[in-house]
Amino acid sequence: MDNQEELEKLIDNLMTSDTLETPSVGFTQKVVEKAIEVKSQRLEYKPLLPKWMLSLAAILVVGLVVYGIDLGATSDTSVSYFKDLSKIGVWSSDFFAKFNFSKTLTYAVAIPGIMICFHTLVLKKYFENRLA
Amino acid sequence: MEQNLNQPNVQLILNGDSQEFSKLVDNYKNLVFTVALRMLKNTEEAEEVAQDTFIKVFKSIKSFKGDSKFSTWIYRITYNTCLDRLKKVKKAQMISSFDEMSGMEVADLRTVLDVIEEEEKSKLLKKCMELLSPNDSALLSFFYFEEKNLKELSKILNLSENTVKVRLFRARERLGCILKERLNPETIRNYG
Numbered sequence: 001m002d003n004q005e006e007l008e009k010l011i012d013n014l015m016t017s018d019t020l021e022t023p024s025v026g027f028t029q030k031v032v033e034k035a036i037e038v039k040s041q042r043l044e045y046k047p048l049l050p051k052w053m054l055s056l057a058a059i060l061v062v063g064l065v066v067y068g069i070d071l072g073a074t075s076d077t078s079v080s081y082f083k084d085l086s087k088i089g090v091w092s093s094d095f096f097a098k099f100n101f102s103k104t105l106t107y108a109v110a111i112p113g114i115m116i117c118f119h120t121l122v123l124k125k126y127f128e129n130r131l132a
Numbered sequence: 133m134e135q136n137l138n139q140p141n142v143q144l145i146l147n148g149d150s151q152e153f154s155k156l157v158d159n160y161k162n163l164v165f166t167v168a169l170r171m172l173k174n175t176e177e178a179e180e181v182a183q184d185t186f187i188k189v190f191k192s193i194k195s196f197k198g199d200s201k202f203s204t205w206i207y208r209i210t211y212n213t214c215l216d217r218l219k220k221v222k223k224a225q226m227i228s229s230f231d232e233m234s235g236m237e238v239a240d241l242r243t244v245l246d247v248i249e250e251e252e253k254s255k256l257l258k259k260c261m262e263l264l265s266p267n268d269s270a271l272l273s274f275f276y277f278e279e280k281n282l283k284e285l286s287k288i289l290n291l292s293e294n295t296v297k298v299r300l301f302r303a304r305e306r307l308g309c310i311l312k313e314r315l316n317p318e319t320i321r322n323y324g
Contacts, residue, residue, distance in 0.1 A: 003234070004301065006239065007304055007305065008304060010242050015257070018277075020166045027161055028161065029154075031161075032150050032157065035186070035187060035190045036150060038190065038191065039190075
């Protein structure tokens with residue numbers, strides 16, 4: 001125990017001579033410039049969908065509305081465009097009813113899904129802890 | 133030994149005050165760089181890692197909850213960034229075996245250190261630090277530059293206080309052994 005204390009005193013004494021190292025002269029400036037760059041990148045608006053895709057979607061919606069109005073005006077009142085739209089639900093339920101998934105396949109898809117969700121939570125917590 | 137640290141205004145930094153951020157960098161850059169240099173043993177890499185550390189601080193300053201000292205938070209990021217870099221470049225963690233020092237050897241070293249000039253002692257210490265493992269040198273630097281606070285050190289390294297105590301003791305022993313090897317045996321004999 002005495003030996004440990006002696007060693008501790010020796011190192012304590014030695015460490016009083018320790019000095020901090022200094023980085024290069026322009027270090028602070030470089031870091032601030034990088035931070036400004038990071039901030040401007042963060043503020044830059046980046047749409048999730050490209051412009052052409054948004055335009056195409058807008059054209060499709062407008063086209064469908066115009067088609068619906070046009071069809072409603074010319075055809076018999078009982079066959080309206082909006083009634084046709086409701087048939088999509090019936091069609092999709094019929095369509096998906098044809099598929100019959102085995103239990104193994106269902107579990108094979110569901111279990112990795114659950115695992116991914118769980119890992120996401122764990123990783124999120126881990127990175128938050130590292131930076132906290 | 134200690135850095136003069138004025139707690140930076142986090143809100144001002146969040147509002148984009150680059151002046152306040154540069155004040156923060158100036159306050160902590162020396163210890164951050166010192167630890168990076170001692171862990172990575174390379175000036176260019178250390179400077180790069182120190183820069184990365186401050187960018188990480190800038191990016192995640194919003195998440196600083198204030199449940200620890202601001203310096204502890206920054207040093208924890210520094211330590212983790214250095215470890216990440218070490219993992220990335222797969223640098224060997226130098227863990228050399230060492231013999232326990234006898235009381236006589238410790239006493240001899242003490243006598244020698246008492247007569248060595250301060251500047252020479254500082255140079256000798258730097259050389260010895262270079263030979264220590266990244267973890268040991270980080271541990272000793274944080275401990276001696278940061279008010280010898282075990283509690284804060286355990287938060288920086290994410291270890292229990294007892295583990296830190298044990299590691300600190302081992303790091304001191306390793307440093308003592310390196311010191312003994314570095315010093316010319318004749319010098320020890322002459323002064324001892």
